Amino acid sequence: MLLSLVSHHPEAVVPILRGTPLWVWGLLVGLVALGVSQLRDRTASLARVSLLPLIMTTLSVSGTFSALGSTPHRAIAILAWLAAAALAFVLLSRGQSTAQYDPARGVYRLPGSVVPLLLILGIFLVKYVVGVDLAMEPQLAQNSPYVLCVAGLYGAFTGVFVGRAARLWRLALRPAVAGVATTAT
DSSP: OHHHHHHHOGGGHHHHHHTSOHHHHHHHHHHHHHHHTTSSOEEEEHHHHHHHHHHHHHHHHHHHHHHHTTSTTHHHHHHHHHHHHHHHHHHHHTSOOOOEEETTTTEEEEOOOSHHHHHHHHHHHHHHHHHHHHHHOGGGGGOHHHHHHHHHHHHHHHHHHHHHHHHHHHHHHSOOOTTOOEEOO
16 A cells, blocks of 8 residues: 555655654664664673564564454464464574684674664564555555454564574573584584
């Protein structure tokens, strides 16, 4: 809906942006700062590497339920979310991490990556576009293909974040050679 409107009526962009609550822009700034912090090499504890997936999963679940929780397609939305999250998780969690874990210090050495920033922006944009879509055309929540698409996108983002984190968690859980940092295999 929003993308179609903007492509056919680009003059609609300014009123849409003006109508966006100020707190949304504050949230975007905070999320971009979080994503930008992932661009450089850094060290982090297990709690810290678990924080981003937790925040993004919370946004994903809240986005799904705020947009689709009162629709007659709620059960389908939940199943689509779960299926997409599980599929993305399985695909990502089996991969290798380029991070290293130092069991003696209990910290990860993480290489910088643009992927978290892109994922953060992706989930924000989905939430923003869905919010505008449903504000402009609430009956979209009754459209099962729309519901499946939105729930699937939210679920996929969750699966990717948690799958990437699982690769890190695996580094800390597997037995390490005494005094030697480990990497995922």
